Structures are given as structure tokens and as C-alpha cells.
Amino acid sequence: MADRRPPEVDRAAASRRAVEMRRARAALKSALKAGRLDPRQLVDAALGDPGSPAGSLRVTDFLLSLPAMGQTKADQALDELGISWRKRVGGLGAVQAVRLRAFLEARDARRAARLGIRRSRLVVLAGPTAVGKGTVAGYIRRNHPDVLLSVSATTREPRPGEVDGVDYYFVSDAEFDRMIRDGELLEWATVHGAHRYGTPRKPVEDALAAGRSVLLEIDLQGARSVRRAMPGALLVFLAPPSWDELVRRLTKRGTEDPVEQGRRLETAKVELAAEGEFDHVVVNRDVGEAAQQVVDLMDAR
Ligand code: 5GP
Numbered sequence: 604m605a606d607r608r609p610p611e612v613d614r615a616a617a618s619r620r621a622v623e624m625r626r627a628r629a630a631l632k633s634a635l636k637a638g639r640l641d642p643r644q645l646v647d648a649a650l651g652d653p654g655s656p657a658g659s660l661r662v663t664d665f666l667l668s669l670p671a672m673g674q675t676k677a678d679q680a681l682d683e684l685g686i687s688w689r690k691r692v693g694g695l696g697a698v699q700a701v702r703l704r705a706f707l708e709a710r711d712a713r714r715a716a717r718l719g720i721r722r723s724r725l726v727v728l729a730g731p732t733a734v735g736k737g738t739v740a741g742y743i744r745r746n747h748p749d750v751l752l753s754v755s756a757t758t759r760e761p762r763p764g765e766v767d768g769v770d771y772y773f774v775s776d777a778e779f780d781r782m783i784r785d786g787e788l789l790e791w792a793t794v795h796g797a798h799r800y801g802t803p804r805k806p807v808e809d810a811l812a813a814g815r816s817v818l819l820e821i822d823l824q825g826a827r828s829v830r831r832a833m834p835g836a837l838l839v840f841l842a843p844p845s846w847d848e849l850v851r852r853l854t855k856r857g858t859e860d861p862v863e864q865g866r867r868l869e870t871a872k873v874e875l876a877a878e879g880e881f882d883h884v885v886v887n888r889d890v891g892e893a894a895q896q897v898v899d900l901m902d903a904r
Contacts, residue, residue: 627656635668647834649692658693723814729826730841731871733853735887740820742894751810751817759798790828823874840881
């Protein structure tokens with residue numbers, strides 16, 4: 604009969620790897636316990652690489668490593684989140700991951716409120732074209748001057764009434780290339796297959812360091828890049844009340860010719876499908892209401 608056991612040498616290597624993984628997991632748990640590692644960062648790392656030490660950590664062990672979390676609270680949390688105690692963080696489904704992130708956010712907000720800490724945070728507002736991101740962001744700029752609304756750089760031409768340095772930094776292709784080369788952009792993307800848009804890194808980092816919250820009004824690709832670069836960012840999806848309403852808003856705006864409108868509607872279909880990747884969804888029925896909801900999410904302190 605064939606011997607199915609792996610050769611001795613392989614078994615030794617496998618057990619060495621298992622020991623290393625256990626050690627790495629133990630290090631992660633003590634970093635969480637000591638507050639040196641943001642649990643949201645661990646979740647992002649785990650989901651990004653399920654085979655890593657973070658990914659192979661059981662959700663129960665993860666929860667039990669959070670400060671002030673005992674067995675009873677952990678069991679209760681697993682129950683509420685609909686996650687089995689056997690589940691590993693890297694093996695969470697998309698819905699479970701969203702729920703776990705929201706749970707961690709809420710915990711952090713409660714802790715900050717208890718300690719009277721004002722949390723600065725990076726919030727990304729994304730959503731399909733013409734949904735009214737710009738209007739909602741503008742409303743927040745006027746009514747909440749404590750929040751920094753990041754001004755993007757773009758290679759597109761200014762529209763009538765747009766002001767350089769306020770609406771965008773309008774730059775040439777060569778200047779945009781230079782900004783990328785010099786690492787000045789936190790993220791950038793070619794939007795609607797036409798022009799490039801990017802978020803200048805320094806004002807964002809300076810504002811966060813000074814304890815201010817920052818709002819980025821960017822496209823979906825940008826939102827994904829920010830999530831990778833800054834896992835603690837809160838991603839908010841601004842959704843239209845309906846598809847017909849979205850089409851109406853895009854055609855009414857009248858700033859794009861029919862070809863450009865068609866191109867933007869095609870992008871919008873793809874963008875709408877990404878709603879599930881976001882931490883929160885805000886429906887833009889009324890600008891003031893939607894803006895308030897975004898500010899409330901920002902302010903969940
Ligand atoms: P518009 O040309 O209508 O001003 O903007 C087109 C799209 O570019 C919008 O969806 C807007 O959210 C996106 N956008 C604006 N600034 C940035 C940015 O800095 N980065 C990315 N990735 N997208 C941006």
C-alpha cells in the first residue's frame with residue numbers, strides 16, 4: 604500500500620511554519636491588548652491576505668484580545684454579528700466584514716466619547732456620477748468649517764464658475780505626472796476614461812495630525828485606493844433614490860454633451876454595483892439631510 608504520509612523533512616518544515624504562525628498570531632494579540640495595533644487595521648490586513656497570521660486568527664481570539672473585552676461580551680458580539688466562533692478573520696464574508704468594521708468603529712467612538720477624545724478621521728464620500736456628491740460636500744464645507752474638504756488636482760479644464768484652488772487645482776498633464784512621481788498624491792485615478800484626478804497628500808495628513816476630520820469626495824477607484832493606503836478611513840456611499848432620478852440629475856445638469864453623458868451613465872452602472880464595499884450608505888433625497896447623515900457618521904465620537 605502506498606504511504607500517504609509526507610516525507611519526514613516536509614513534516615518538519617510544516618510544523619516549523621505552524622509554530623511561526625502561532626508565534627506571529629500571539630504577537631498580534633498582545634499588540635491588540637496593549638492598544639499598539641488598531642483592530643481595524645488587523646481586519647483589513649486579514650481580509651487582504653487570509654493566509655497571513657492576521658487572516659488565520661480566529662474571530663473569537665481577536666475579540667478577546669481587545670481591551671476590556673471578556674468572554675461574555677465576546678460571545679454576545681459574535682451573536683450580534685452573526686459570526687461563528689470558529690470563523691477566522693480572513694475567512695469572513697463581505698457582510699460579516701462590514702458588520703465587524705462597524706462594530707469596531709462604534710466601540711472606538713464610545714471609548715473616545717468616554718475619554719472626551721475628539722477623533723479626527725478620514726471620510727471618503729463616493730458614489731455614482733451625478734448623485735450629488737459635490738453638492739453634499741459643498742454643503743458640509745459651508746456648514747462645518749471644522750471639517751477639511753480636500754481639494755483635488757485634475758487635468759480636466761475648469762467649468763464656467765469653477766475656481767482654481769477652491770474647486771480643484773487645475774494642472775497640466777506634465778504637472779500631474781510630476782505630482783505622481785514625487786509621491787505628492789495620496790491616490791489618483793483616471794475617471795470616466797478621460798481625465799486624471801488625485802488627492803494631494805500633505806493637506807490631508809496635516810489636518811488629521813492637527814485633529815481635524817477630512818472629507819474626500821472622490822470616485823470609486825480612489826475610495827478603494829484610500830482604503831488600502833489608510834485602512835482606518837470611513838467609506839460612505841452616496842446613493843441616488845432611484846436609477847431614473849440619477850439619469851434625470853445627470854441630464855439636467857447640462858454640463859456634459861450627450862456622448863459624455865452616455866459615458867458617465869455607463870460608469871454609474873458599475874459604480875452602483877460597488878455599494879456593498881462601503882461602510883455606510885447614505886441616500887441623497889435631500890442635500891441637507893444627506894450632508895447631516897455624513898457629518899453624524901464623521902462625528903460618531
Ligand atoms: P467632475 O469632473 O464632475 O468634477 O468629477 C468627476 C469625478 O471625479 C467625480 O466622480 C469625482 O468624485 C471624481 N474625483 C474628483 N476628485 C477626485 C480625486 O482626487 N480622486 C479621485 N479618484 N476621483 C476624484
